[in-house]
Ligand SMILES: Nc1ncnc2c1ncn2[C@@H]1O[C@H](COP(=O)(O)OP(=O)(O)OP(=O)(O)O)[C@@H](O)[C@H]1O
């Protein structure tokens with residue numbers, strides 16, 4: 452059966468909108484300003500990568516967009532409830548791959564008789580046909596992330612938030628999953644906000660790269676990536692733009708005295 456996810460017609464002017472968002476945490480050393488005055492739109496169907504040094508506040512920002520935490524100042528709106536995917540797959544180990552996806556369908560209110568077929572379709576979409584009955588421990592790291600992606604897609608949200616989802620995978624598996632994600636994004640019309648500290652990954656995937664500075668995190672610069680898809684991480688234009696962005700990122704890190 453062919454996957455049934457179809458390209459969504461844009462119904463709002465943004466998938467996510469952040470207006471003057473700041474976030475502070477209070478710790479033993481007092482108040483720490485992590486994010487400072489961030490304004491950012493993700494357009495419907497847009498693929499944006501959020502790039503920055505370790506500790507600059509990328510996950511904090513993604514958690515705010517996901518509604519897992521509240522900003523200290525500013526406002527965030529999203530078109531519906533976003534789906535989330537993290538570096539750790541966070542699948543339930545006592546459920547099979549298929550049942551993990553069916554659970555997400557259940558939470559979305561999909562009636563029981565439809566869940567099995569829908570889960571099979573989603574597994575096919577991430578090229579894991581036939582894996583419905585597999586237990587999580589029987590799957591490779593790459594396969595687990597495919598299931599996690601299928602589970603995120605099961606939410607049928609217009610906005611997918613991804614926090615370094617491929618960081619723990621080997622380079623070749625990551626390459627394959629980049630291809631899969633690009634294909635699924637093009638097929639479904641999803642909006643994606645993808646966090647990474649890997650410059651090449653950011654350029655490989657995105658239509659727009661947003662660079663965050665460190666301490667506090669601010670939007671330092673943005674790049675429109677006009678290199679046609681499908682791209683390869685080793686393509687010359689990808690390498691060239693990555694080099695330019697890396698230089699700016701290095702400058703940011705130097706400016707804030709980090710290593
Ligand atoms: N719940 C929290 N309470 C206190 N401080 C926090 C909390 N969450 C994050 N921080 C602090 O905010 C800063 C940014 O953390 P965050 O995890 O967002 O960075 P990051 O850019 O995702 O880093 P990495 O690339 O290493 O994942 C860090 O200094 C961290 O210690």
Ligand SMILES: [Mg+2]
Nearest residue numbers: 509510511614
């Ligand atoms: Mg993080």
